[in-house]
Amino acid sequence: MKAIGNNEIKLIAMDFDGTLTRHKSKLDDVCRRVLDELARRYDLLIVGASSCEWIFDQTDGYPVDIIGYYGMRFSSVKDGKFTVKRECFAPIDTQSVIRRVNSLRAELGFTSYAGETVRFYTTGIISFPVLGTKATEEERLWFDPDRTKRRDVYGAVRDAFRDYTVFIGGESSFDLVPRPYNKLHALNDYIETKKIEHSQVVYFGDAYGEGENDEHIYKSDIRFICVNDAGEFPELAKKLL
Numbered sequence: 001m002k003a004i005g006n007n008e009i010k011l012i013a014m015d016f017d018g019t020l021t022r023h024k025s026k027l028d029d030v031c032r033r034v035l036d037e038l039a040r041r042y043d044l045l046i047v048g049a050s051s052c053e054w055i056f057d058q059t060d061g062y063p064v065d066i067i068g069y070y071g072m073r074f075s076s077v078k079d080g081k082f083t084v085k086r087e088c089f090a091p092i093d094t095q096s097v098i099r100r101v102n103s104l105r106a107e108l109g110f111t112s113y114a115g116e117t118v119r120f121y122t123t124g125i126i127s128f129p130v131l132g133t134k135a136t137e138e139e140r141l142w143f144d145p146d147r148t149k150r151r152d153v154y155g156a157v158r159d160a161f162r163d164y165t166v167f168i169g170g171e172s173s174f175d176l177v178p179r180p181y182n183k184l185h186a187l188n189d190y191i192e193t194k195k196i197e198h199s200q201v202v203y204f205g206d207a208y209g210e211g212e213n214d215e216h217i218y219k220s221d222i223r224f225i226c227v228n229d230a231g232e233f234p235e236l237a238k239k240l241l
């Protein structure tokens with residue numbers, strides 16, 4: 001990765017959860033002020049794994065372009081008004097997915113679950129909630145806080161779903177995103193329309209390990225700044241001011 005001067009940067013792209021805020025929290029005032037300062041020099045873009053609407057809400061309506069759903073939805077804000085600009089959809093073979101998830105449950109010992117075995121979303125994204133769709137929040141939070149249980153079996157889930165990119169998502173699930181969508185794919189789309197090169201982008205992310213949602217960008221030639229705790233973002237970002 002080549003070091004670049006701040007005057008060559010055009011776009012600051014940022015993950016949301018774990019990077020700008022702690023999980024499910026609102027954007028705080030310190031972070032908001034840093035974003036305001038960055039916005040005076042650069043274009044800003046949030047690239048999240050959850051929905052653009054949730055992210056927009058968590059920012060209390062910050063005027064920034066958002067890529068959501070692992071790169072399957074694009075939104076922007078104009079005159080304070082949130083607009084979905086583009087949505088991608090992919091078909092789902094529900095029977096094949098349920099069969100493969102249940103076979104993984106048997107193989108990996110995840111046979112006890114509450115509610116449904118799989119959750120389907122209209123985009124074509126699928127969630128494999130290890131504890132089932134009706135597990136309580138407490139159960140989900142206790143299951144795998146450091147993600148090691150899911151990291152241990154990540155290879156088996158990935159191999160069963162080669163037609164998807166498998167992410168370790170949420171508190172206790174795997175998110176299956178139809179190929180070719182992922183954050184890097186979406187970021188490439190975005191910068192192509194803006195005529196921005198990889199070398200003019202800086203990305204901040206916290207989830208750059210195997211199976212995590214910033215991994216594709218981390219492994220690309222885009223300059224990646226690792227945020228290991230959301231509280232670090234303001235200090236790290238000030239180096240670009």
Ligand SMILES: [Mg+2]
Pocket residue numbers: 015016017018019205206207
């Ligand atoms: Mg994150």
